Structures are given as C-alpha cells and as structure tokens.
Amino acid sequence: MFDASERRGAAIEPREIKQESNALLRITWGDGQVCEYSAPQLRRACPCAQCVNEWTGQRVLKADAVSEDLAINDLQIVGRYALNFRWSDGHETGIYSFRYLRGLCDRNQEAPVG
Numbered sequence: 001m002f003d004a005s006e007r008r009g010a011a012i013e014p015r016e017i018k019q020e021s022n023a024l025l026r027i028t029w030g031d032g033q034v035c036e037y038s039a040p041q042l043r044r045a046c047p048c049a050q051c052v053n054e055w056t057g058q059r060v061l062k063a064d065a066v067s068e069d070l071a072i073n074d075l076q077i078v079g080r081y082a083l084n085f086r087w088s089d090g091h092e093t094g095i096y097s098f099r100y101l102r103g104l105c106d107r108n109q110e111a112p113v114g
C-alpha cells in the first residue's frame, strides 16, 4: 500500500472545490481524482488541537459527539494550502490541509490489498 502522506504535486492541488450542499463537499484534484466528503465525516476528522491531543496525536473528539445532521455553514481557503470550515455546531478551528483532505479520501477508497 502506498503512503498517502507521500503524495505531492497535482494529487494534492484541488482543481475544483465545490460545496454541493450544506452537508456535502466535492473536491476534484489535479490528477483527476474526485472525492466527496460528508459534513459529519469531515467534522469527525477535524485536526485541530481541541479535537486531537497535540502531544499524543490521539483523537479526543468522540465520533458519536458529531451529529449526522451536521452541516457546513461556511468554508474558506486558507492561504493556498488548506480549507477552514465553519460547522453548524459552532466549531471552526480546524485547518484541513489539501494533503490531509486527499489522504482522508484515499483512506476511504476500496484499495486492492498488496
């Protein structure tokens, strides 16, 4: 299995970022891969210091603490490398780098073993 963190170049450069609805985000990457993310899925993967212990890397946020009805209130591009979401639960401190988002998507794909 390849390591998604090793991806660089087109694979981590979004060609299009589209908020399909308040609960669905679609990113088309420079290498042609299309990834869809649901709001609760992204919220649960929040990489901020409130959701992940910055010393141990352990996730503090419990999956069931995030409602399936969670919505994206707003999103903005940070610099040229990341997205920041404002969620309907009021949380807005997570900075999701494009590399991180691509990695989340790759992990959700059915990858052949070996």
Ligand SMILES: [Zn+2]
Residues within 6 Å of the ligand: 046, 047, 048, 049, 050, 051, 052, 091, 093, 094
């Ligand atoms: Zn967070």
